[in-house]
Amino acid sequence: MANLSITVRTVQSLSPGETIWDADHREAVRGFGVRRQRGTPVYVLKFRAGGRQRFFTIGPHGSPWTPEQARKEAKRLLGLVAQGKDPAAERELLTLQTADTFRKVAEEYLKTAKQKQRPRTYSEIERYLLGVWKPLHPLPISQVNRRHVATHVGDIASNNGAVTAARARSALSAMFNWAIREGLEIPANPVLGTNRPAAPRSRERVLTDAELAEIWTGLEDDDYGRIVKLLILTAQRRDEVGGMRWAEIDCSRHLWTIPGSRTKNHREHPLPLTEAAMTLLPALSIGREHVFGDGPRRRGDQPRGFSGWSKSKGALDQRLLAKRKDEAVAGEAIAPMPEWWLHDLRRTAATVMADRLGVLPHIIEAVLNHVSGHRAGVAGVYNLARYEAEMRAALTAWASHVDRVVRGIEAVDPTREDPVREAPPGFDL
Known part of the structure; x- marks a missing residue:
């Protein structure tokens, strides 16, 4: 020495x-x-x-x-x-902080989120944390600061739009709140204090009769085509129809009971099915768990209903545009149908039932499985009426309207500009 x-x-x-x-x-x-x-x-x-x-x-x-x-x-x-x-x-703390990278914490958080969130919500959270926020994956979670978050939120808004940026920011904030409650050495949630992207306006798109007919006739005789037609006729949500199970359907009563585990408000929803809706249930799938998309799958995978929404929607839009071009007069400028989403079908059904078919608001709410206004108050607790007969009448009237629109397709100009209609007030669809 x-x-x-x-x-x-x-x-x-x-x-x-x-x-x-x-x-x-x-x-x-x-x-x-x-x-x-x-x-x-x-x-x-x-x-x-x-x-x-x-x-x-x-x-x-x-x-x-x-x-x-x-x-x-x-x-x-x-x-x-x-x-x-x-x-x-101090060294032990530094080692722990360095070991807890953004990616590692995100994966641990997703395990918890998967048990609590609906499948579609979980898949969105997973996409944001593992995809959109990937540039932050190598960083120790304790070193992710407000500047990292603010800069990347701006990049997301520029590249993917304000909606994606706002939702990615919310998913990140939820993850950090969870991590802090788990005892990770994080000084504070770095999302707090960053600028929130402008919240997107609620969509108000209501399809015209011409557009509704154009979509219906453009659908093919496959699972996606039948699902979209059921979305039109039942006014239910995309995943509720895409994940429909045979065990939920009482064919003798023409009644579809969506369990609370599959509804947005977690309330069981008994819904009458019209004759037109019943004819869309594919007989070939009887005996399977799901009505749609429950075909061959990889070994070990659980049946999950229909998938491939984006691809199928894109193919439908291409067919609609091609049909417009085929039917156009020579030299006429052709434009695709204005942007529309499957959820617009639900809004369209509610609007037409209210404005043109005279269906009462509380019956429309019952069809949509909404709990608002008087149904959410004390009266809603004691008024347990399911309005099955009234709902069946409303959906039958709506199905008849759709049938008239579709059968009159040749008399309807799909390129004309109908007056803009908005969803009736009080319907947050």
Whole structure:
């Protein structure tokens, strides 16, 4: 054991079992040393804390630890000791913080979210955290700061739109709140205080009769075509129809009971099915769990109903545009149908039932499985009437309207501009 200036030369000349303590120069640090036991020399620090002598291993000689870097680290550690802190505890905390990367925390959070969220909601959260926020994956979760979040939210808004940016930001905030409750060493939720992208306006698109007929006649005789027609006739949500199960259908009563586990408000929803709707249920799928999409799958996969929404919707839009081109007069400018989504079918059904078929608002709410207004108050608790007869009458009238529109397709100009109609007030579809 010797007191010498710790330099590259003296470190490399160490023999097995030999230790050198820093001395004999102005930058010498008391207690800083280097020793070799068998292989690579290791930088150490000797200090007293709590009346006891302690040894702390800084690291082996070589990148990043040169004599100069190790000496600087020794000074920093002695500063912690002077503040009453334990360098070993500080290192353990740093190791934990570095090990908890954004990706690792996101995967742990998703395991919890999967048990609590509806499948579609979970898949969206997973897409945001594992896809949209991928640039942050390598960072320790404790080092993700407000600037990281704000910058990337801006990038998402520019590349993917404000809607995606707003939802990605919300998913990230929820993950950080969960991580803090789990005890991870995060000073605060870095999403808080960042600018929230402008909230998207609720859609108000209501299809014209011409557009409704155009969509109906453009559908093919396949699962997707039958699903979209059922969306029109029942005014239910996409995943409710796409995930329809035979066990939910009472064919003798023409009644479809959607369990609370598959509805947005978690309330069971008995819905009458019209004759037109019943004819769309494919007999070939009887005996399977799902009415649609429950075909052959990979071994071990659980049946999940219809999938492939985006691809099928894109193919439908292409067919609608091709049909417009085929039927256009020579030289006429052809435009695709204005942007529409499957959820617009639900809004269209509610609007027509209210405006043109004279269906009372509380019956429309019953069809849509909404709980608002008087149904959400005290009266809603005691008024347990399902309005089955009234709902069946409303849906039958709506089916007849659709039939008239579709059968009159040749008399309807799909390119004409009908007066813009909006959903009736009070219907947040």
